[in-house]
Amino acid sequence: MPAVDGDSAPEMAAYHALCQSVGELYGERVESIDAAQITALSFLRDYVSQIKPVVIRGGAAHWPALRSWSNTALEALVGDGVVAVSVTPDGRADSVAATSDGQVRMLVLLLVVPVLVLVLLLLLLLLLLLPLLILELQHHQRCFAKPAEEPRALSALLRALQKRSAKSNASGVDGSGDVLYYQGQDDCFRQEGAFEALLPDIEVSGLPWATQAFGTEAEAVNIWIGGEASVT
16 A cells, blocks of 8 residues: 555654565465466465465456457447446555644633733733734544445446546546446446346356365455546
């Protein structure tokens, strides 16, 4: 997780220590293997049992989606189906963010009231012209921020992802500078009606090594859609 404003020295020290420990345990680089070379045994033994990340390339090479999906075809398939699109200023949905909601304000008034001698009243009144001393302390806190979500047509999201922002030169940014990102969970690909026309192009049962290793078919199939400006 990248650092955010407001991180204290102890927190950053713990963060770097954790990164070092993970690197020593799993190595600095994530291994990449071809799907044709993996078996249920090697997948379970070398990665699942060790909780070790791995990039498996070519596992979906037989899917019809790789042959039939294009920008034009996808827009036609999804039509006007509506999904909840995350809208964020920096492309980081469901992440730790800095906030100034814990703002503390202290108002210190320096007032001198003449009460001793009437003769000194004029002199003491001059002291009343001293400016008020206002101390404003910003107390930055961190919180886990959920993104704003807006219902948008999936076809409109796909069109936005094909354009490059004039401000950031990145895809997935709308006209106001906000980053658009679809990040559904909980088997969203099979449960969201907007994706129904895409289901025949995905063969979830076509990963026998994974099915054998876990002893079950996939419990959830999720789809995340974003451009260069979004972070997952």
